Amino acid sequence: MPLLEKNHFLPELHLIPEDVLKNARLMFLNYPNNPTSQVADKSFFAEVVEFAHKHKILIAHDAAYSEMTYDGYKAPSILEVPGAKEVAIEFFSLSKTYNMTGWRVGFAVGHPQAIALLGKVKSNLDSGIFQAIQLAAITALKDGDSALEENLKIYQGRRDLLIQGMNNLGFKTALPRATFYCWIPVPPGYTSSELSLKFLEEMNIVVTPGNGFGPNGEGYFRISLTVAESRLLEALTRVKKSYSRS
Numbered sequence: 367m368p369l370l371e372k373n374h375f376l377p378e379l380h381l382i383p384e385d386v387l388k389n390a391r392l393m394f395l396n397y398p399n400n401p402t403s404q405v406a407d408k409s410f411f412a413e414v415v416e417f418a419h420k421h422k423i424l425i426a427h428d429a430a431y432s433e434m435t436y437d438g439y440k441a442p443s444i445l446e447v448p449g450a451k452e453v454a455i456e457f458f459s460l461s462k463t464y465n466m467t468g469w470r471v472g473f474a475v476g477h478p479q480a481i482a483l484l485g486k487v488k489s490n491l492d493s494g495i496f497q498a499i500q501l502a503a504i505t506a507l508k509d510g511d512s513a514l515e516e517n518l519k520i521y522q523g524r525r526d527l528l529i530q531g532m533n534n535l536g537f538k539t540a541l542p543r544a545t546f547y548c549w550i551p552v553p554p555g556y557t558s559s560e561l562s563l564k565f566l567e568e569m570n571i572v573v574t575p576g577n578g579f580g581p582n583g584e585g586y587f588r589i590s591l592t593v594a595e596s597r598l599l600e601a602l603t604r605v606k607k608s609y610s611r612s
């Protein structure tokens with residue numbers, strides 16, 4: 367589904383073609399969203415749940431960034447909507463929240479039958495996670511709140527620094543309320559790929575061109591806040607130099 371800025375990067379359900387709807391069994395959603403960093407409120411999820419009931423579609427909500435939020439914002443779960451548990455499952459991964467990317471731990475909750483089927487598939491595909499990782503995951507979920515809070519402060523600091531720095535250099539982007547991504551419009555005169563190549567070749571900075579996420583990502587690029595403030599500052603210095611030269 368196209369996620370467009372004019373719709374706050376939310377899909378327009380009424381625009382899904384009739385023939386697609388007729389055959390659709392499953393709809394994937396992801397909020398807070400990678401790469402746009404857009405958040406969805408409960409009224410959007412309510413609309414989704416109603417739509418799913420009406421068209422008999424199972425909603426799979428990827429909530430990988432549900433805990434990565436800033437400025438007091440709390441991302442809702444789709445399961446907070448009445449009736450959601452009859453049409454939706456929600457996935458959570460410890461990858462981002464607890465710096466456990468690649469450790470392959472997460473969970474799914476919601477629609478009981480869908481969860482049972484997922485369990486059946488999963489237990490026939492693999493046979494459980496390495497136990498040390500399971501123990502680490504238990505500790506993260508039980509005692510990880512303060513570490514998470516510390517990490518969020520670090521991400522928020524990087525976010526503020528990067529966004530303000532980029533806006534000072536003439537880029538036009540708002541503060542993301544969630545995720546560790548900044549989804550920034552490409553300035554006039556460049557495509558996503560051209561700008562990303564310029565960053566790479568002239569400044570030795572790796573950013574992700576928006577078109578890599580599909581045609582509707584054209585006109586944007588993504589910066590990840592997964593490096594230290596000193597590195598982000600260095601990047602801003604290089605961007606400034608490169609732009610003042612050209």
Ligand SMILES: *Cc1c(COP(=O)(O)O)cnc(C)c1O
Pocket residue numbers: 396400428430459460461462467468470471472
């Ligand atoms: C990083 C990420 C995940 C987590 O994937 P894992 O396979 O659990 O590491 C899930 N969804 C989105 C949108 C992500 O960006």
